[in-house]
Amino acid sequence: MATDVRPRDPSMRSPLVPLATLIGRELRSGKSEKPEIKYGNAAFAKRGEDYFLVRPDCIRVPGDASSSFSVFAVFDGHNGVSAAVFAKEHLLEHVMSAIPQGVGREEWLEALPRALVAGFVKTDIDFQRRGETSGTTATLVVVDRWTVTVASVGDSRCILDAKDGVVSLLTVDHRLEENVEERERVTASGGEVGRLNLFGGKEVGPLRCWPGGLCLSRSIGDTDVGEFIVPIPHVKQVKLSSAGGRLIIASDGIWDALSSELAAEACRGLPAELSAKLVVKEALRTCGLKDDTTCLVVDIIPSDHTLIPPSPRKQQNKFRTVLFRKKSQNSSSKPSKLSSVGVVEELFEEGSAMLEERLGRKFPSKEKSGPLRCAICQMDQAPDDDLLVYSSNIFSAASKPREVPYLCVGCRRKKDAMEGKLPREPAMSR
Ligand SMILES: [Zn+2]
Numbered sequence: 001m002a003t004d005v006r007p008r009d010p011s012m013r014s015p016l017v018p019l020a021t022l023i024g025r026e027l028r029s030g031k032s033e034k035p036e037i038k039y040g041n042a043a044f045a046k047r048g049e050d051y052f053l054v055r056p057d058c059i060r061v062p063g064d065a066s067s068s069f070s071v072f073a074v075f076d077g078h079n080g081v082s083a084a085v086f087a088k089e090h091l092l093e094h095v096m097s098a099i100p101q102g103v104g105r106e107e108w109l110e111a112l113p114r115a116l117v118a119g120f121v122k123t124d125i126d127f128q129r130r131g132e133t134s135g136t137t138a139t140l141v142v143v144d145r146w147t148v149t150v151a152s153v154g155d156s157r158c159i160l161d162a163k164d165g166v167v168s169l170l171t172v173d174h175r176l177e178e179n180v181e182e183r184e185r186v187t188a189s190g191g192e193v194g195r196l197n198l199f200g201g202k203e204v205g206p207l208r209c210w211p212g213g214l215c216l217s218r219s220i221g222d223t224d225v226g227e228f229i230v231p232i233p234h235v236k237q238v239k240l241s242s243a244g245g246r247l248i249i250a251s252d253g254i255w256d257a258l259s260s261e262l263a264a265e266a267c268r269g270l271p272a273e274l275s276a277k278l279v280v281k282e283a284l285r286t287c288g289l290k291d292d293t294t295c296l297v298v299d300i301i302p303s304d305h306t307l308i309p310p311s312p313r314k315q316q317n318k319f320r321t322v323l324f325r326k327k328s329q330n331s332s333s334k335p336s337k338l339s340s341v342g343v344v345e346e347l348f349e350e351g352s353a354m355l356e357e358r359l360g361r362k363f364p365s366k367e368k369s370g371p372l373r374c375a376i377c378q379m380d381q382a383p384d385d386d387l388l389v390y391s392s393n394i395f396s397a398a399s400k401p402r403e404v405p406y407l408c409v410g411c412r413r414k415k416d417a418m419e420g421k422l423p424r425e426p427a428m429s430r
Contacts, residue, residue: 034145035244036301037070040273042280043294049077050251050292051084053140055092060108060144069144072296074156076251078214080134083221086127091220094126095119095140095151095314097378103129113235113348116140116151117358118376120220124231125377125414128223129424134406135214135222137234139171139249143300146240147347148247151233153218158249161264163243169260172234172351174218177206182217189228189420192274218353232358234351241343244300245270248279249313253293257283259391272297355415359405374416375405 037056053073060067071092077084098115109295137154150158152171160168176183176193183193192210195203206215212225220231250262267275276297283293359375371380416422
């Protein structure tokens with residue numbers, strides 16, 4: 001864990017690296033060729049509540065094979081499987097429906113972090129309407145060429161093993177025990193945080209939130225726990241160097257047994273399929289089968305024809321570099337040329353649980369006029385449907401028509417509930 005990039009203080013957040021600059025540089029350096037994506041998965045079930053999703057060949061522009069991207073996800077359910085199954089079936093579709101139509105690749109990558117927030121929240125709202133009580137973590141990873149975008153609620157981590165052997169964490173654990181900010185947020189929104197009280201007053205186990213007793217502070221589902229357990233994901237977007245890298249996405253059955261480094265080391269240099277099995281095996285060997293254990297390994301590999309001329313690095317200090325290490329030894333069979341580009345660039349990171357901070361002021365949209373479209377559920381509303389809705393606060397569309405995202409009545413209600421501004425609804429809670 002020593003070299004993990006830990007979540008940073010949000011006030012230290014770096015400005016977004018202009019994608020146009022990066023893509024322009026990518027084209028100039030001949031790096032536009034698509035990498036190969038290889039993947040493998042392995043799982044060991046104890047309760048059977050883990051699910052995963054593998055969609056290697058998604059297409060952004062219908063009929064245009066060059067617009068393909070890949071999606072991988074892990075869902076670790078609790079109190080039943082229905083939330084995990086529902087998220088597996090609907091989350092990706094809801095994310096995609098929040099991407100503005102007809103945008104180019106640059107705009108699509110830029111719109112993804114907001115679309116992920118909208119898609120997670122919509123999936124949660126839709127699941128809650130079913131009146132079921134289970135919940136799930138969700139870690140969804142979108143790989144578009146060298147750009148990796150990860151959105152996550154709960155504690156199913158995604159790590160990156162960059163080609164220079166530096167391992168970094170692309171997710172944040174939403175565990176009450178480990179996350180002070182989340183404890184404060186849950187408490188401020190009306191939840192109680194404490195340990196399980198055994199007979200005789202002895203406190204045991206990790207911090208949980210009550211009612212419900214959940215250890216996580218964010219999830220999809222968990223209707224019976226409280227709206228302060230929010231589905232708003234931490235999102236991180238990075239751009240790998242043309243040397244590529246490996247992602248390991250897994251449920252806590254792996255991470256309770258292995259550090260990020262140990263998981264990466266357990267399989268480094270081996271094919272993805274075998275690697276996933278080895279990571280699961282190593283976790284079981286270390287801790288035994290205590291929990292559902294699911295692991296996806298995704299390799300982003302430069303294609304054989306990719307030419308990597310030495311790129312000018314003069315301007316490198318302009319970009320935020322999360323990982324940089326000069327390759328001192330040849331630890332792989334890759335040509336040593338690759339060592340000159342062993343850098344991962346951080347494009348975006350945001351983990352706030354406040355929707356207004358996440359949906360942003362400049363939601364890219366080609367449609368500047370027409371009906372109001374809810375930024376979460378994507379339903380169109382006739383402008384005079386609900387004038388009352390935008391009379392009061394930050395989402396007010398009446399005063400500043402297009403500067404803030406519009407939310408429909410239902411989604412506004414969800415936002416207020418998540419922020420502890422609505423009284424709890426007894427009918428929803430048991
Ligand atoms: Zn809505």
